[in-house]
Amino acid sequence: MAPPSRIIFSLLTFVTVGMIIGALSQLAFIRKLEDSYDTESMPFRRLRGLESSYIQLPRGLNIWNNDNESKILRLGYIKPEVLSWSPRIILLHNFLSMEECDYLRTTALPRLKNSTVVDKNTGKSIQSDVRTSNGMFLSRKERKYPRVQAIEKRISVYAQIPIENGELIHVLRYQKNQFYKPHFDYFSDIFNLKRGGQRIATMLMYLTDNVEGGETYFPMAGSGDCSCGGKIVQGLSVKPTKGNAVLFWSMGLDGQSDPNSVHGSCEVLSGEKWSATKWMRQALHT
Template sequence: MKTKTVKGNRRMNKLDLPSVFLICIFFFLAGFSASSLFSHSQKHEYDLRLRPRPRPRARLLEKSTQEKTEYHLLKAGDSGDDYVTLIPFQVLSWYPRALYFPNFASAEQCESIIEMARGGLKSSTLALRKGETEESTKGIRTSSGVFMSASEDETGILDAIEEKIAKATKIPRTHGEAFNILRYEVGQKYNSHYDAFDEAEYGPLQSQRVASFLLYLTDVPEGGETMFPYENGFNRDGNVEDCIGLRVRPRKGDALLFYSLLPNGTIDQTSAHGSCPVIKGEKWVATKWIRNQVQDD
């Protein structure tokens, strides 16, 4: 009985060795795989910590147009408004400071302004520098236009537009010149120039143009863009006749505001601008120049 038992144990030992060997290999491979996965997970997590997170885009603190808002207004002063005015705008550029106002005026208002101005158009002129003549500057500005003040408009349209411009610019309407209503036909243009005047070139000034407000009265199928060739200080050595840089296509009823002076009162060298040649259609625009002193109507 003992001998059989011993022989039986030997048979079991011979059978168990391969099984034990396979089990060891299995656990070794399983442990190695788990270790690799853990290491990869740790490395991935470490890489995520080191990788710079994308900066979220700045979000304006705006309320939905459908959300009802209650304003607790102060008592208006003698010349203030007793209501809140909302005028949407888009910043196109900081150098120069240029803002775009979609749907600033209605189509009917634009068409009425054109009809008021059409009969009085004359060839546009230039403010001449020292030594310049009309002959030497011929071809720089080829549009036609007419000056009209709000007091001349019996319909009240220019008065309403002027009041809205004052609210958009935050500059009293008494600082604005009369509207210069301009028409550009096919091929007509205005080379790059400054609306502000350099006293070294033009002589002593009683007041200075701070900003310009352009109300586009028509769509232009092709060409006629308002251009800022020196946006961000680029193209300073370029041709003033080239249509380059920031270009704003006219759209009926939309408006463009840009500032000719920096906050310190000096001329913004990036505010040079012009009108690209009209290729198709007509360009009509009502321009309001705004100064740093009260203007006579």
């Protein structure tokens, strides 16, 4: 039998070697993740330490290209930017690809109808002059399409809410002079609360560029002024940029509805604003 000291030494050696291997593996992964941002398939990238300098890279150069899961999650493309902690708002740059934006817009176009709002007394959808856009919901059959499944999974991962807790994707079009006055995404009626609980969070994805006005406006966020449909107002606004997405929470960290999450869509001055919305619930949405 080996002396106890030799056994202890062997165990310590084994643990030390394991820790070294683990550390090297973590460093390699982090390095791979960093490199993916440096080699993303966009026309330009920012040089480290040189905020005003750019170099051009060939399109399609991305080390995640052979990893299907990473393609679905767009690792190396999406850049999160925290806009506000109260209410909680995160801007996700490059959340959708240009092809995904065009796909959602093309799918929705022939099926657009006048947008509605939820009647707080009955829970039913009604037309209202507070919302003047056109929209449609993707069907449950379309939800199973690979392209839609990829978007749904990406939303679930970044929001950290299970896919099955989400409502069907809602595509909207705002034309000139159309808007949606400030409102809450959380429910005030019992009917909708029974079908999956309260809305926790919203992922709002922009599908077009070249829009004047049409900002997403949070009057209770920020501490300064912002632009909203050509007017200067107090609060925080996000300009619609194709491929970007805004993730915000309708519930606070205390689990209660957050009145600071009030938001609206500013009036479109020119062009068309297209967006896709995913509302996420507390429980399985039926």
